[in-house]
Amino acid sequence: MLLEKIKTPGLSQLSYLIGSGGRAAVIDPRRDCEIYLEKARAAGLEITHIFETHRNEDLVSGAATLSRETGARVLHGPNSAGDVVYAETTHEGDCFAIGQLEIRVIETPGHTDDHLAFALFDSAFPQTAVGVFTGDALFVGDVGRTDFYPDRKEEVAGLLYDSLQKILALGDQAIVYPAHGAGSVCGAGMAEREFSTLGHERLNNPRLKVTDRDAFIRAKLEENHYQPPYFRLMERVNLEGGAPAPRVGMPRMLSLGDVKDANADHIIDVREPMAFATGHLPGAISLPVGMISAFAGWFIEEGDSLVLVGSDHEQLASAMEHLVRIALDNVVGGYVGVVPAAAQGETMESIPMVGTDTVEQRVSGKANAWTLLDVRAADERGEAAIAGSRHIYVGELNKRWRDLDKDESYTLMCASGMRATVAAGWLASKGFEHLDIYLGSMGAWQAAGH
Template sequence: MILETIKTPGLSHLSYLVGAGGKAAVVDPRRDCEIYLEKARAAGLEITHILETHRNEDLVSGSPILAAMTGAKVLHGPNPERPVVFADTARDGDTVDIGQLRIEVIETPGHTDDHLAYAIHDTEYPDGAVGVFTGDALFVGDVGRTDFYPDRKREVAGLLYDSLQKLLGLGDQAIVYPAHGAGSVCGSGMAEREFSTIGHERRNNPRLQFSSRDKFIAFKIDENHYQPPYFRLMEQLNMDGAAPAPRVLRPRVLSLAQLREAECDRLVDVRDPLAFASGHLGGSMSLPTGMISAFAGWFIGEENRIGLVASDQAQLAAAMEHLARIGFDRIAGGYVGVVPAAAGGADMRTIPMVRTGTVAHRLEEDEGEWTLLDVRDADERASGAIDGSLHLYVGHLNEGWRDLDPARHYTLMCASGMRATVAAGWLVSRGFEHLDIYLGSMGAWSRAHG
């Protein structure tokens, strides 16, 4: 028997290859899905089934692509918003046999209406489930978000509560295999580990400690979540079926002149935030490779032609991988060599960094032409904020920049300075010139004023 986790960096997406008796199933494959076929063949397994836990919002499903490669049968839950054209419908109690393993379908709506979990039973040891693929219903330390049906908030929160009771009923011995780990946009309280059991979650997961269904529902209704515009694209692709990812996930390397001629709608600098602030090409925005999955969908549209700027070719390749996994394929190419560009007289810009003392002085002086702009999320803001600051979540700057005054001086802050650099880079690319970044941001402020 084999059960292997395949993690997708950036998205914190967890997919699985499970096999026995010469057969295998893949759970929630990503778009660049050759990895599953390679691992199955290396283990002498034939992929016969592809199991989807739900219609993913945050990444492109590889199910139709992997099915075309292997002939495997794709299973998806009932009640999708519209037909999932590449999948058969699985319902509560259905089973899939993979060698000695029997995988049982459990309908677990709440996160989405079509959500399924898959309990793993070993027929040679029939006393209870060995494990369960929980999708986005149950995470390690958290549970799924329930904000995708705003007109049915109370109903879907209650559905998730009921689904969690089903999962808890599998027994404390069952190992939990979730679809995401810490850092995913699908939850905010996930533990920094990717393994657990039903018993451990029952005793330790804060979201499973409510004394009643009504209290759970009230908590879920009050949660704050953000939905990037690209979620709508993922919904479409994951019901209609996406095309395969580009065969070579490495962009064409461009000279500076070629980059200019490419007429890109978005020039994306994927270097470290401090490198971007120290010097970047005019008109570019900042999206470090590790932040692409979380924030590209706020600032880049499906129709946008993208040019990349990186420190080296490996960074270009990593950026293209992240973009392809969320459906952004229109990449004109990438440029490496910001320092030579500067030496050659290219239009370069910088964004100053300021420290706590400067921010405190400006607040005390109450400078009329200056604003401290906090781009953290609502929960972070609620847990502590700097008096006199203005709040606008970094993602909401995609349109919210239009309500800001480009003649005004803004200092961007977040928890550490990373998201503040993304925010500043976006504003710079929109023509704002009077900006700086609070280095250390709320972390530095708390240490100085704790």
């Protein structure tokens, strides 16, 4: 028997390959799905089933492509917001044999209306579940968000509570196999640990400790989540099946002249924030490789053409992987020559960084026409904020930059300076000239005793 977790960095998405008796199934495959074929072949298994816990909002499903490659059946839940054209509908109580393993379907609406969990049984010991693939209903340390149906907020929160009780009824021994780990935009409280049991979660998961249904609903209604615009793109693509992923690898390499001639919608600098702030191509925006999955979908629209700027080829290839998985992959090419170009006299732009002393002086002196702009999430700001600062979440600057005055000066801050650099780069690309970044941001502010 085989059960293997495949983790997708950036998105922190977790998919699974299970196999027995020469057959295999994949749960929640990602768009670039060659990895499942390779692992199944290496184990001498034929992929016969593909199970989707729900229609994903944060990444492109690879189910349709993997089905075309293997002939495997795709099973999806009822009550989707449209027809999932590449899938069959499966319902509670349906069972599927994968050799000695058995998948039993549980309808678990709440996160989405079509959400399913898949209980895993060993037919040699059929009395209790070995584990359960919980999708986005239950994570390690958290439960699914319920903000996708704003007109039905209380109803869907209640549905999730009921669904969690069905999952917990499988027994404390069952291993939890969620669809995401820490760092995903699908939950804020996930543990760094990606292994757990229902018993452990029952005892330690803060949301599962809320055993009163009404109290659970109130707690869910108080949560704050953000929905990047690309979520709508993912939802549509995951109804239609989408085009197969382009070959993930190096983008076509460009010269500096090619970059200028490309007239791309965005020049995306994927280097580290300090490198970007020190010197970048005019008009470029900052999206470090590790932040692409979380923030590209706020600033890049479907079909936008992109030029990637990196420190090396490996960085460009990694950026391509992240973009392909969220279908923002209209990449004209990549460029790695920022430092040599600067040495040859090419004009570069930079954004100054300032420290705590400077921010203290500006705050205490009530500097004229100056704003300390906090771009953290609302929950973070609710825990601690610098008096007099203004709040706009970094992603929402995609539209709300128009609310700001280009004649004023802005110091961008977040928790460390990473998201502040993304925000500053975006504002600079929109013509803001009086910007700097608080290096260390809230971390540095609190370390100074504030």
